[in-house]
Amino acid sequence: MTDTTSQFDSTLIDIDAAEPAAWSAATWFAVLSMAATSFALVSAEFLPAGLLTPMASDLGISEGTAGQVVTATASVGAVTALLSNVLIGRLNRKAVLVGLSALAIGSNILAALATDFWLLLLGRAGLGVALSGFWALSVAVVARLVGANATGRGMAIVTLGVSLATIAAPSMGALISDWLGWRSAMAMTAGLAALAMLLQLLSLPTLPASASNSLSDVLRLTRRRAVQLGMLAILLLMTGHFAGSVYVRPFLEQVTLLETWPIALALLGFGIASVIGNIAGGRMADADIRVALMATAALMAFATLALVLWGAHIVVAFSFAMLWGFAFGMAPVVLPTNLSRGAPDALEAVGSLMVVSFQVAISIGAVFGGYAVDNYGATGPLILTAVLAASTVALALLQPRG
Template identity: 80%
Template sequence: MTDTTSQLDSATIDLDDAVPTSWSPTTWFAVISMAATSFALVSAEFLPAGLLTPMARDLGVSEGTAGQVVTATASVGAVTALLSNVLIGKLDRKTVLVGLSALAIISNLLAAFATDFWLLLLGRAGLGIALSGFWALSVAVVARLVGTNATGRGMAIVTLGVSLATIAAPSMGALISDWIGWRAATALTAGLAAIAMLLQILSLPSLPANTSNSLSDVFRLTKRRTVQLGMLAILMLMTGHFAGSVYVRPFLEQVTLLDTGPIALALLGFGVASVFGNFVGGRLADANVRIALAVTGGLMAFSAVSLVLWGVNSSVAFTLVTSWGLAFGMAPVVLPTNLSRGASDALEAAGSLMVVSFQVAISIGALFGGFAVDHFGASAPLTLTSILAAATLALALLQPRT
């Protein structure tokens, strides 16, 4: 890595020693502002799930076409993640984060007032930039706020916003849309981003850049064995999760034979368990990230394969969907922490690789999960989940102990 990159190593180590185990109110406020930002951004990302029908009708497009707003967000996000830390150069990271929140506000308002589908897509593309830029910086910023030895705990609080948004955004979006329209629901996400931006301005300290990454620095990082294993863990576990989780509802309908009400209750259990998973994952990751990754992969593999074998029983299915949610809640904390341990001197570049790995895994998982359910039935995607999660468990046990 470059000399400028190595400066981050010294800064991180010094900061880690300086930050006490017990966080000050100022530190808590800063970390909570990051959690509020993740909640605002992910709420906007998942909102279309509850707005698709009225959105499509209003803009005069099919629901399938309207669904491409999600694709636009993910596609732009994947490309931006690779370039974000190169483009921001030596800018103060607080300024960058505030700017990304401002972009989210503008993008959500553009989507809310879009007069045609292409303006809606443009707004969603802007949201993709804000999302990927935030997540690419998140681990490095949290490490500077709380110290590298508490990164898992800090990221657990930040990703709590993801779990809460996953539970709330689709359902609340649908309710608000029915009440005052889909445009108002979209505009409300701009309000959430504005609150997050205000919290950032008030709470985040100045975060001068310790490094200016080049694209070659980012790619050079992929030559490290620990980084390769960290990216592989993300690709396997998240591909497996998204291959199966998207099709949990069809499984519960066709195999467990549940009606809509019990299915909604099961999915609520999944979401609530994921919140607890955030905190469990944070504690385990700080104590021993290798074991934390093994537990996450093992629990997801057990949940998925057990659903395939015994999911006809409704009580068993409820329990296993909940345990899957616990594993999913652990993953967004454990996986980035695992990857960052191999790049403590280049956390921002590692953040870019982390976001790209997640986006690629989501795309591959949805593709293969759809193929499996269409050709082999409702149990097939869950079988794929169990195989890839078990492979992640094996990878964790084979990783170096340091």
């Protein structure tokens, strides 16, 4: 295999270089390989949502127990994120990314072949390691590929894989499960990871480690005010989103009084809008990250508040569900880019803090969202989303422009 390092010399590996007028074919290929990896990993992460019933029946466990495979992935990911950049030391980052894809292949195969719940759980834990390691490195690698001034655009393409996977994985898994069985659906994600690994091998340049991080180096970054604000923005906005988004279906059932098929249509619209938001978020993040953060949070706050106030009307419910999806699509681009601006000299270490912040936000959001719906009904979680998103707008005002 040809070493492609020479194609990425100077401007492409220098993260301080100005954005080139146009990316070369090699740059596009490398960034798209990262997007393919995000699609493969997130597809595997969300696949169980469409497989719980046949999986539980085959393994002789309850659906609630089967659902813990998702919890296992997230929990292991949160713990691993803090240590990932410490453990990889000065290994070549291309080799690490390829190794993480190989781990995802093995983990998905183990899950597909699992004869009991504990083997399934072990396979999902391995996937959690692969996910957290990939996302912890993603911003730093993308910045080295495209330049710091185009990081938002690069991350928009990478996280486009996330948006597509969250739309496709649950339904795709359910269809394949009904046709060939849940194990075949799990094996399919191993195939996706293998394709991503091949693309990485062919397209990524050699990426020598620029630094070796210790845990103290990672934690020391939390003393920086810009990093603190960036982590807080993730915690506020994503806690709000995950507190409310889980309960969109009950809201549409109880408040808008929709049947199953129009609810599915509304959720599809949410997903399509998130893909568009992903692209818009990348352009805004590169232009002015402070404005991008304010816009993302303000749109989410407005959309969820409008749903609470006027969501009984079908057209309003559909329109503002899509606006919420658009804002959510912007968030995975804007929030990491915003955090990375607080530590441009330590992108790998700050990547660990980014993954931890997202995982903690998901966990907190699930807890508070459940409390809100139990005590205040279907509108409770959406009110919480609006309040936390509005708080993020206020937080963005404290950040410097740029």
